[in-house]
Amino acid sequence: MIFMPDDYSALVRKAIAGDKEAFGELYGIFLDRIYRFTYYLMRDEFAAEDATQNTFLKAWNNLQNFSPDKGTFQSYLFTIARNLVIDSQRKKKEYSLEEGYGSDVQTGENPEERIWQDEAKKKVHEAMDGLDGDERELVILRFFEEMHFDEISEVVGKEPGTIRVRIHRIMQKLRTKLEGQI
């Protein structure tokens, strides 16, 4: 499945041609999404920052190998981010996908925004507690990031049909949990 929104396909082409500024614009477009993805898998702001930066660094370095005909740029980025998270968790057991809880650091946002974000994070964390790492990444990719099954298939390396079934079950599980909290 080829999914290439027109709003950034031109930027991707320019970046492949070596245009750093175009890649900078892509960085701006995807920064929050990649950060959120890595953060909710690692639950550590420092680790998520590192993973985010390394995702874009690796994406740039391997851009010559990326072909828009073989997949979308966002699935390319999320695949790199996921692999970096897995590598990081292998190196640091405390950041395990299943049970890892890292440290949230104060990074300079104003206190009100910080409280507002912390509250939001807490709710998301609570909702996803009880889901294992694989389940969390599928919920994020499908439900929060609204990615197509084919794209998720590229990111996690499993068949779209399998993913569809798994996500259906995970969402059921999540709904049951949320109903219990209501």
Next chain:
Amino acid sequence: MKSEEHLEELKKEYEKTKATLHLKSSGWEELRARIGLLEPEPVAPWWKTYALAFSLVALLTGSLIGAYRISLASMPGDALYPVKILSERLIQNATGDNQIAIDHRADEIIILSEKEKTDREMLMKVVIEYKEVVEEKKSEIQESGADNQEFQRRLDDHHRRFDEAERKNPRIEDEIKEAQEASDRDEEED
């Protein structure tokens, strides 16, 4: 609240999570610097390096040859005259023969004598130098006992040209006479 509504609320909460201020403010600049560092310096292909070196050597050689060729026509006082003298010394050191210096001085005497307003002081200076280099060669031949036929043939040629120059410009008779004496055959050689 139904679970679907709760899920939508959860999605909104998820989207509230933004990249850290550090990433927002300086993430791209830091990454840009790292990208710049990682990019290898463009390396010229090996043949380009050789081609450049060859071009430089060829240019330098061409310049030196050009300067040498131009200097051959230079006269005392000209900018390239030292190049002419230097080249004579190099050739003399390489071959052990100063014949080229003798020929050059003879040519200079002829050229100076043909000028409408002959610089007699300059002409005398060149004649003295001619005498010196001729004497130097004569001494070498005498010491080594080498064959001097070619040398004598050259001197005879110089002598003939000096005679002709004197006929054309009798005012330089004194200077030319000095040169003629230097190019005379030695009595013992006859």
